[in-house]
């Protein structure tokens with residue numbers, strides 16, 4: 136397995152060198168990505184008076200762009216900002232529901248996609264596989280995970296419509312040779328339990344190839360569908376400002392570059408600009424844990440700078456009322472963690488390692504010396520993982536095989552090759568003694584050996600009185616060579632966004648909708664809070680699909696009742 140191959144899996148499947156140029160993984164700390172979108176600053180912003188407080192950049196009202204700089208005016212029924220999963224699907228649905236002129240603009244030269252996992256409840260794939268889950272329980276846990284700080288109606292609406300939206304998308308891409316299956320890497324522990332709600336698309340001619348699955352095959356196929364339906368795409372077209380008629384409707388969107396702007400006079404405008412993980416200022420205000428992470432990745436080229444959030448707030452739109460916002464923080468840019476002993480920079484154990492990737496990545500951040508953490512195992516380690524997989528006990532996005540379908544074999548060789556690669560990259564160190572391993576990790580050897588000895592004692596009794604790990608997951612670390620993999624909390628996306636209602640309208644601080652302005656996908660709020668609920672892995676993409684399907688009806692002023700409802 137080449138490094139390129141592995142990174143492609145993270146990106147979503149396909150090698151597209153040109154497309155990803157300049158989007159290298161930021162593996163060694165937060166990459167400089169904090170530049171606010173130019174509209175807030177370069178347009179000569181005027182600060183809002185906050186009684187002597189330093190104004191936050193997004194609170195500044197932008198100076199109106201002079202008419203002389205607007206070189207073109209374009210009229211359309213609906214303007215969608217952002218050619219990602221949400222925006223492309225929204226455009227297809229709008230066309231299907233009868234809108235004549237739908238334009239999608241994007242600041243990048245091409246469409247955006249990454250990852251693979253997509254949640255839906257009770258899709259046709261569930262029915263085909265005979266999987267019937269307690270969906271009510273999932274929603275209960277989701278609300279609990281968010282400590283009740285969400286709009287529960289949005290969650291229920293998702294639960295009811297996501298299956299039909301998924302089925303619709305499956306039918307859209309089937310003629311393009313793309314099919315779908317369910318994913319097996321969900322966490323199967325008794326707590327932090329994840330559910331088999333996750334779909335992965337693949338190229339029908341290439342089902343076994345991990346590289347040919349995920350959004351890297353799905354989203355380009357959807358783009359083709361949108362083009363066939365005569366959606367008009369304007370790339371290299373960055374939205375910079377909304378024009379709102381006082382407290383009335385949004386009438387236009389200005390996009391482009393200084394001196395050469397286009398004014399889109401759109402009947403309706405949909406924000407589908409993604410999240411704001413590449414904007415350090417927004418992170419500091421709404422999701423500070425994002426700035427603590429070891430690395431941050433987003434494809435393409437860290438386009439997730441929160442432009443849509445900012446533009447909406449500048450004309451009176453509100454963020455969801457509760458912060459901090461949830462963040463998707465996984466272990467992608469470090470070593471594979473598995474559920475082995477984890478130690479910190481002091482050589483001490485610090486957690487029950489029997490948790491999903493999100494909880495593990497977040498938990499480690501609070502450890503000494505900037506959250507340094509290692510996973511420790513011996514020569515038998517991967518065989519132990521194999522056994523756990525075979526017993527149906529394991530999963531949780533901390534293996535190399537991120538995109539395994541239900542029933543697909545777990546390949547030990549895949550993990551071994553990946554480990555070799557990680558050894559070369561310095562993410563994994565290997566030694567023939569614990570002393571040597573401690574030295575390579577830079578942790579105090581005596582403390583480290585004490586920790587391993589204690590862990591081995593617990594393994595003998597099978598009773599983890601220190602942290603309560605499941606008996607079958609605690610095994611002695613005794614046979615050389617010994618391995619230590621460095622864990623990296625990797626910020627993927629923020630999951631908080633603009634205050635919205637069941638019709639995806641952007642709301643102001645008084646909960647009143649801003650006429651003609653909508654939001655779907657990762658920019659939409661009130662759906663997550665506190666922490667990202669991996670109980671439904673792929674719920675980020677899932678809501679892009681459901682929102683994309685429903686927004687077409689809403690834009691076309693049709694009832695969403697026409698979308699089949701699953702009364703779970």
Ligand SMILES: Cc1cc2nc3c(=O)[nH]c(=O)nc-3n(C[C@H](O)[C@H](O)[C@H](O)COP(=O)(O)OP(=O)(O)OC[C@H]3O[C@@H](n4cnc5c(N)ncnc54)[C@H](O)[C@@H]3O)c2cc1C
Nearest residue numbers: 217219220221242247250251252374409656657673675676
């Ligand atoms: C490595 C990685 C793997 C992931 N894997 C998964 C997964 O498996 N499952 C899951 O659920 N989630 C996953 N996510 C998160 C998920 O990909 C996103 O949350 C989701 O795709 C967002 O889709 P979107 O359409 O809302 O936004 P995006 O896909 O980000 O698209 C937004 C588009 O808007 C454009 N845009 C932004 N600002 C402007 C502007 N001012 N003017 C014009 N255009 C603009 C951008 O260029 C971009 O093309 C992953 C994230 C990462 C980083």
